[in-house]
Amino acid sequence: MTKEEKFPVVDRTKAKVIAYIVVAAFMAIMIVFGLRSAGQTPLHEGDQRRSITCKWCEGSGKLEGERCPYCLGAKKLKAVIPGPNHPVRVRGTVWDLSRFSSREEAEEKAAAEDYEQVYLKARDQTVSRAKVRFKNDSEEFLLEGKVSGRFWGFVKPGEYTLTVEHPEFQTYETEFTVPVREHPVWPEIPGVEIEDEDQLELELFLKK
Numbered sequence: 001m002t003k004e005e006k007f008p009v010v011d012r013t014k015a016k017v018i019a020y021i022v023v024a025a026f027m028a029i030m031i032v033f034g035l036r037s038a039g040q041t042p043l044h045e046g047d048q049r050r051s052i053t054c055k056w057c058e059g060s061g062k063l064e065g066e067r068c069p070y071c072l073g074a075k076k077l078k079a080v081i082p083g084p085n086h087p088v089r090v091r092g093t094v095w096d097l098s099r100f101s102s103r104e105e106a107e108e109k110a111a112a113e114d115y116e117q118v119y120l121k122a123r124d125q126t127v128s129r130a131k132v133r134f135k136n137d138s139e140e141f142l143l144e145g146k147v148s149g150r151f152w153g154f155v156k157p158g159e160y161t162l163t164v165e166h167p168e169f170q171t172y173e174t175e176f177t178v179p180v181r182e183h184p185v186w187p188e189i190p191g192v193e194i195e196d197e198d199q200l201e202l203e204l205f206l207k208k
């Protein structure tokens with residue numbers, strides 16, 4: 001009698017099913033815990049995590065008669081009260097001044113920039129892949145511009161020298177203060193877009 005005959009096909013199928021169930025259960029646990037920890041904003045020095053009244057339903061648990069999609073009816077949410085080191089989200093666009101008849105025209109165009117609109121390709125009046133750098137004696141944050149001229153990233157509050165560099169343009173330099181965040185940092189909720197009230201938008205202009 002060979003080993004093969006001692007284990008009928010039926011039993012092996014059962015064993016396989018059990019193995020699949022074990023793997024599926026393990027994956028489910030990993031996904032649930034993974035999502036939960038991904039939804040938690042990391043703490044920085046001076047931050048505090050606190051359960052506070054939900055901003056959207058103002059603690060009623062309801063929005064327009066339905067269960068509040070932010071706190072899921074719990075009325076409170078675990079948010080981070082940001083300290084002076086909590087990074088600030090910065091986004092913006094680098095514009096090519098040579099593509100405008102005047103600086104005013106460029107500023108007008110920049111002021112109307114709609115960040116809901118997504119651009120994946122190079123655009124007519126923007127500078128592709130510029131380097132936006134925030135630097136002081138102790139810190140340096142480099143935000144790499146995209147091909148569309150947009151850039152985004154996080155910068156710690158503080159006073160910086162801001163430079164915008166691109167090999168085909170004159171380097172732009174200015175003093176720039178990133179203010180400390182004023183609003184709570186709400187947890188990430190899958191499928192729900194939360195506006196970052198402390199986000200900075202920077203429209204930058206380069207000369208040839």
Ligand SMILES: [Zn+2]
Nearest residue numbers: 054057068071
């Ligand atoms: Zn709510």
